[in-house]
Amino acid sequence: MDTFLDPGKKNCSGDEYVGPGTKDTQVQLVISLALGVSAFLAFCTLRPRWKTLYAARKRYLNPAVGLPALPDSFFGWIPALYRVTEQQVLASAGLDAFVFLTFFRMSIKLFAFIFFFAVAVLEPINRHFIPVATPNNTDSSPESLLYNRLRVSGYSAPHRNAGHAFLPLNGSDPDDGPDNSFDYNMGYLWSYLVFTYLFTALTLYFMDTETFKVIRVRQDYLGTQSTITDRTFRLSGIPKNLRNEHKIKHLVERLEIGKVDNVTLCRHWKELDDLIDERQAILRKLEETWSVYLGQKPLRPAEGRPDGAGNGNAEGANGPSDVADEEAGETGRLLRGESSNHFVERERPQARFWYGFFRLQSRKTDAIDYYSEKLRRLDEKIHAARKKTYEPADLAFVTMDSIAACQMAIQALIDPHPGQLLTKPAPSPSDIVWRNTYAGRLSRRIRSWVVTIFVSILSIVWLIPVAFLASVLSICTIETVFPSLADSLKRNEITKALVQTGLPTAIVSLLNVAVPYLYEYLSYNQGMLSQGDIALSVISKNFFFTFFNIFLIFTVFGAVTSIFDVLRNSLRDTTYLAYSLARKIEDLSVFYTNFIMLQGLGLFPFRLLEFGSVALYPIYRMGAKTPRDYAEIVQPPIFSYGFYLPTALLIFILCLVYSTLPGGWLVVFLGLIYFVLGYFTYKYQLLYAMDQPQHATGGAWRLICHRIILGLVVFQLTMSGYLALRSALTVALLVVPLLIGTVWYSFAFKRQFEPLTRFIALRSIKRDEDEGGNAILDEDFGGTGEQQRELLRRSSTIDEDKEKGLRFVNPSLVIP
Known part of the structure; x- marks a missing residue:
């Protein structure tokens, strides 16, 4: 200044x-x-x-x-x-x-x-x-x-x-x-x-x-909806002697806060997660290779069409087949052509892969066959990896039979030892970063x-x-x-x-x-x-x-x-x-x-x-x-x-x-x-x-x-x-x-x-015997309060729609 x-x-x-x-x-x-x-x-x-x-x-x-x-x-x-x-x-x-x-x-x-x-x-x-x-x-x-x-x-x-x-x-x-x-x-x-x-x-x-x-x-x-997330809590700091689904279920039920529906004990799935990630990369490369191949112009006309002007159909250019093709679009023509064995000859895309000592040697091969074979081998590895038993981690997701039981577990101290059996609200299954669940x-x-x-x-x-x-x-x-x-x-x-x-x-x-x-x-x-x-x-x-x-x-x-x-x-x-x-x-x-x-x-x-x-x-x-x-x-x-x-x-x-x-x-x-x-x-x-x-x-x-x-x-x-x-x-x-x-x-x-x-x-928390428990007071949204209650939503919330059919399971274990 x-x-x-x-x-x-x-x-x-x-x-x-x-x-x-x-x-x-x-x-x-x-x-x-x-x-x-x-x-x-x-x-x-x-x-x-x-x-x-x-x-x-x-x-x-x-x-x-x-x-x-x-x-x-x-x-x-x-x-x-x-x-x-x-x-x-x-x-x-x-x-x-x-x-x-x-x-x-x-x-x-x-x-x-x-x-x-x-x-x-x-x-x-x-x-x-x-x-x-x-x-x-x-x-x-x-x-x-x-x-x-x-x-x-x-x-x-x-x-x-x-x-x-x-x-x-x-x-x-x-x-x-x-x-x-x-x-x-x-x-x-x-x-x-x-x-x-x-x-x-x-x-x-x-x-x-x-x-x-x-x-x-x-x-x-949250009290009026019922999702699997609302009934599930996260249990961390599990001692090694309790890292078993049956032991965790028995431990929680002994607290007399409710029944346990399911326990998902996180395990060290790194090998499986890495295989799934590698498969995704190979799958994208294979899809891209097929798209490039199918997008090329044919080197020769299709079989049965020597003049390149049709497939012998006397209807001509404006015949019913062309009209049907136009209505069906590109996908319909492609599928119909494949079913009729009207394949065209295109140049096959090539892929270079490296091998040998320090991967100093390389050669080209057919890209579609190469990636297809890699995908097949990865699928075999994944099927085998899913059958393995992995070392348990110190984290589990415990699903109770009611929201009230879950909330009592979350808001209570379970274990007298510091840092052991800590409870927190569970995120939605689709919200979980599974790789971090088995990190210590x-x-x-x-x-x-x-x-x-x-x-x-x-x-x-x-x-x-x-x-x-x-x-x-x-x-x-x-x-x-x-x-x-x-x-x-x-x-x-x-x-x-x-x-x-x-x-x-x-x-x-x-x-x-x-x-x-x-x-x-x-x-x-x-x-x-x-x-x-x-x-x-x-x-x-x-x-x-x-x-x-x-x-x-x-x-x-x-x-x-x-x-x-x-x-x-x-x-x-x-x-x-x-x-x-x-x-x-x-x-x-x-x-x-x-x-x-x-x-x-x-x-x-x-x-x-x-x-x-x-x-x-x-x-x-x-x-x-x-x-x-x-x-x-x-x-x-x-x-x-x-x-x-x-x-x-x-x-x-x-x-x-x-x-x-x-x-x-x-x-x-x-x-x-x-x-x-x-x-x-x-x-x-x-x-x-x-x-x-x-x-x-x-x-x-x-x-x-x-x-x-x-x-x-x-x-x-x-x-x-x-x-x-x-x-x-x-x-x-x-x-x-x-x-x-x-x-x-x-x-x-x-x-x-x-x-x-x-x-x-x-x-x-809404219970079955509560009347009118599925609505929020009108005055919460600036209403006059003259109406007894105003229906907040339809029969389910947006979160309930998102979580339909979800489970607390690592996607690497169940995705097709």
Whole structure:
């Protein structure tokens, strides 16, 4: 920040990399609207034409679900989508989609209230007490504007020996004694304290209200369905003397909690799983080889057709056989030709295989015969491998005769020895990562810790490219390397705004899109037992990246070189972190405004358009050779909550942090637009376009709530530092009780609410004698409560449909 107050000093600090400019917001608005409107119009045009992509999930969904079809008109789908109720979302997309959309609905309601107070009360106060800065010279650079804005706000140049960058003009340091809390001219700062309390209370109120609703719906939803997953629990830490199905069954039944229907003891099936994987690879190669062979042009006409014009049929070109061929299509002609022995001669594809010492020799052979023989030998090995007895692992899936018995086993301590016979809810059979079931607990724990440490180190490593890219796009850096280019940029406000904040915002957004793919790969290799656990882990990792690298680094630390200075000063002065946070938040308001604007107005329509799928489809289409390839490219894309939820949580935190600050109404307004557009975008994708195979039974809600509480803590720290920097020490200290109360609430939430997001309460379980136990109260979905009960769904849930006929058995043992 020294450079801002000393223009002659060429020291490009991290703050200048994303420093505010006069045209930045206008330029970013034009760019975002241009991107968003063009993508939205393209989606409205292509949606009725490409139903295999934009209605992929609806095409595969069971018609009994009752999800309404959207009209094909240009904008007609919007009101129809709006009218889809929460009951229909729950019945057609499940708990995870319901919880995800609940977060967006809650955010819309919360920030609508906050926006009203920010505009109607706070903004008039700020306009009256904080005049707009007017620079004394014609320099409109960010440095001069920030310098004048700070002077108007009551700050002078920094004291070189102080721990704080800016000092009030009427006092040397906030810690030196003067307290402006009771100064009449600074009385407006008390309004910031009042609204800090009010906005915190509103956030906790809405979060509590939605939490009660999510818990009620989750308990009733899971309590009214009956799947094999609901009756099964996971038993880990099984001692070696109990690693037998009959012994485990006898042990559980001796607990007198219910009868055991089935026990699946996991074993070391690595040999069998490897054979199945190898078979899949060979099968794909054989399919591809056959497709290439059949797709070639014949070298000679078919037998019995010497003239190449027919098969001796006197009907001619327009005869009944040709008509039948046309109606039957390519598949019918192919089958009929084979049955009539009208084979054609084609060039047989060749495959090269290596053999001998160190596989240094090779030769070519007929590819179809080669892969067919390999497949036959693999089938023989698999049949033999399935008859083997494998060493048992320390994990088993125990299916009880009732949901209540399963829940009692899950919520109880079975064994007095630490780490033995631990019970947890079982994932769905289709959700299990079977290779991790026979990995030892120590192995899984080591892998988990290695990945966690690697992610932590990686978060530090990300600082280097982020700071490098930001510094390369800094006017200060460009002026050092290319002075003439910097001078031309300074003469044009628009190009300067693009370079100074537009491009860093775009780079951060692109990084925010690319990094989750890496974290998803790491989560899959962390040793977790289910796809649902992996999905929740991806959410946690990606949020850590967005919060640490995009928020903390750009605010508290500013640049890589400042990290150790901030940490060192924080250890000497516990208030330094709050001062740093408050000081930098104001400086980066334009950057975060542009970031939210680009994410909401610019990128949401592209997500609706599924630009990645559209761009990659021609590539996949050209590379598709087999029927399996063609079937895969028309499958619904996968919706990953870990890719989208962390960014939404970061924007939620940013809206909270800026809600009370001068000019924060604009951030809140853009955040409100972001959540409105996000709600409609994700509602469409979750219901109609994309599939969500992972099933975490709404477990993302507890992650959402803990991140909201973290945002409240950051918000309160920022406001305390902001008030302290203005020497309103009494007002700043009055934020501390609110901070303590929020931390206490986080522990209370974990103790009281979190168990109900993991387990099913025994009273929620529907029994045969319960009347009306298969419905959820109407008031849970905002009804009037006049009706006794409203039927939630049809006779079965979407989870029951998915699990029909499933068993807890390794697919490698039973697949054809």
